[in-house]
Amino acid sequence: MMTDTHPASLRTRLTWLIIAVMVAVLIPLGWISYRRELREMNELLDGRLAQAGRTLGTLIAHGELPQRDAELPGIKQDGEIRHHGVVVSVHPRNYEPEVGFQAYDPRGELIAATSNLSDLPPPSSDERGFRDIRHEGRLWRTFTLQNRANLVIRIGERSDNRQDIARGLVIEHTLPLLIGLPLLALLVSLAVKRGLRPVAVLTEMLDRRTPGSRKPMPANVAPQEIKPLIVALNQQLERLEDALEREHRFATDVAHELRTPLAATMIHLESAMISDDPTEVEFTVRNAQQSMARLGRRVEQILAMARLEAGAASQQRTGLDLVRIATEVIEELAPLIAEKDISASLSHDDGPVIVRGHEVALTAMFRNLIENALRYTEPEGQVEVAIHRDGPMAVIDIYDNGPGIPEGRRQAVFQRFHREEESATRGYGLGLNIVQRAIELHEASVELLESPLGRGLLVRIRILAEAA
Numbered sequence: 001m002m003t004d005t006h007p008a009s010l011r012t013r014l015t016w017l018i019i020a021v022m023v024a025v026l027i028p029l030g031w032i033s034y035r036r037e038l039r040e041m042n043e044l045l046d047g048r049l050a051q052a053g054r055t056l057g058t059l060i061a062h063g064e065l066p067q068r069d070a071e072l073p074g075i076k077q078d079g080e081i082r083h084h085g086v087v088v089s090v091h092p093r094n095y096e097p098e099v100g101f102q103a104y105d106p107r108g109e110l111i112a113a114t115s116n117l118s119d120l121p122p123p124s125s126d127e128r129g130f131r132d133i134r135h136e137g138r139l140w141r142t143f144t145l146q147n148r149a150n151l152v153i154r155i156g157e158r159s160d161n162r163q164d165i166a167r168g169l170v171i172e173h174t175l176p177l178l179i180g181l182p183l184l185a186l187l188v189s190l191a192v193k194r195g196l197r198p199v200a201v202l203t204e205m206l207d208r209r210t211p212g213s214r215k216p217m218p219a220n221v222a223p224q225e226i227k228p229l230i231v232a233l234n235q236q237l238e239r240l241e242d243a244l245e246r247e248h249r250f251a252t253d254v255a256h257e258l259r260t261p262l263a264a265t266m267i268h269l270e271s272a273m274i275s276d277d278p279t280e281v282e283f284t285v286r287n288a289q290q291s292m293a294r295l296g297r298r299v300e301q302i303l304a305m306a307r308l309e310a311g312a313a314s315q316q317r318t319g320l321d322l323v324r325i326a327t328e329v330i331e332e333l334a335p336l337i338a339e340k341d342i343s344a345s346l347s348h349d350d351g352p353v354i355v356r357g358h359e360v361a362l363t364a365m366f367r368n369l370i371e372n373a374l375r376y377t378e379p380e381g382q383v384e385v386a387i388h389r390d391g392p393m394a395v396i397d398i399y400d401n402g403p404g405i406p407e408g409r410r411q412a413v414f415q416r417f418h419r420e421e422e423s424a425t426r427g428y429g430l431g432l433n434i435v436q437r438a439i440e441l442h443e444a445s446v447e448l449l450e451s452p453l454g455r456g457l458l459v460r461i462r463i464l465a466e467a468a
């Protein structure tokens with residue numbers, strides 16, 4: 001069973017991540033530092049212990065025995081008990097109970113010792129240097145040496161002292177962490193909050209943004225890490241505004257273009273319903289059918305415009321052969337060509353003429369230009385399509401021997417919903433606007449010229465071609 005999860009805020013995540021990173025770094029560093037200081041401390045104390053042992057051996061070799069506090073216990077030799085040496089008492093103050101020594105003469109007799117180590121068995125001949133021994137339930141660190149006077153000196157220090165120092169080192173390393181980490185977490189949280197201030201500013205700017213605004217969000221004052229986000233956001237907002245504008249334009253087109261044919265169709269159908277004359281009924285029904293045909297044509301053009309704009313917004317340009325597209329459009333319009341008995345032909349250079357563009361837009365451009373030429377040309381007329389290269393440009397010529405367009409009104413025909421009122425064929429207002437939109441998408445140019453057939457219109461389009 002899936003459960004909803006609510007991710008933590010970015011500020012909380014960054015704060016915990018930074019703290020986790022610091023802990024992951026500081027704890028190992030603290031441990032390494034503690035181990036290093038503990039090792040150096042042991043080496044220092046061992047060095048001090050060895051130095052004290054050598055100093056003590058030198059003093060004893062020169063006859064400077066410590067002050068006698070008591071006789072050493074009797075040592076049985078050759079059946080007799082002999083007493084040699086002195087015992088130095090240690091008192092439970094300062095660190096005296098934690099240190100002690102033994103001194104043996106060349107014959108192995110104990111000549112001096114502290115009371116806390118006086119009953120420790122003598123070292124064997126191979127016991128030299130540092131050793132850890134246990135005596136009376138306590139661990140001692142000892143150093144044993146034999147000096148030039150052949151005196152054997154064993155000096156020791158209870159490990160309690162070193163353990164106290166080690167505990168002090170632990171406290172010294174952990175206490176700052178225990179005290180500093182909460183404070184550090186608070187400071188990190190405040191720093192993260194301040195660092196994320198540009199995100200809060202961006203949120204405020206988006207809240208204040210008015211619907212339909214095309215003003216981009218300023219990216220030049222944002223931190224380097226936020227700039228890609230703002231650029232992507234501006235692109236997304238621009239695409240969203242384009243989509244909303246296309247939807248608004250589509251709704252406007254539908255309302256504008258469908259109102260008249262729908263009204264005409266309703267009038268014809270109402271006339272047919274109230275008329276008793278079969279001839280009049282047939283006439284009004286035929287008019288209603290023509291109105292519906294015009295309505296279907298207008299819907300096709302509106303949908304073509306919507307597809308053109310949506311496709312151009314969502315698709316990348318690809319290499320397209322203009323000759324292939326023109327051939328497919330002419331084949332698609334073959335029924336209209338046959339119906340009006342029009343002579344239609346396509347001429348082009350050898351080989352394909354490749355441009356980079358949107359196939360939906362170029363197909364709609366060819367279809368509307370050729371279809372307009374066919375519709376405005378009288379039966380048994382002539383429509384020609386020519387495609388050729390002119391340097392780096394591809395040139396498309398579509399001309400006919402129809403009525404043409406007066407030079408003074410040629411620019412107006414590209415306006416949305418424009419119709420040539422004097423034309424015998426009803427226009428639908430969107431055809432050349434679709435052509436204009438396709439031309440703009442491909443940074444091409446269009447000219448309306450006199451047809452080389454003596455009368456009619458020549459539409460010349462120049463678009464950048466790919467190298468052959």
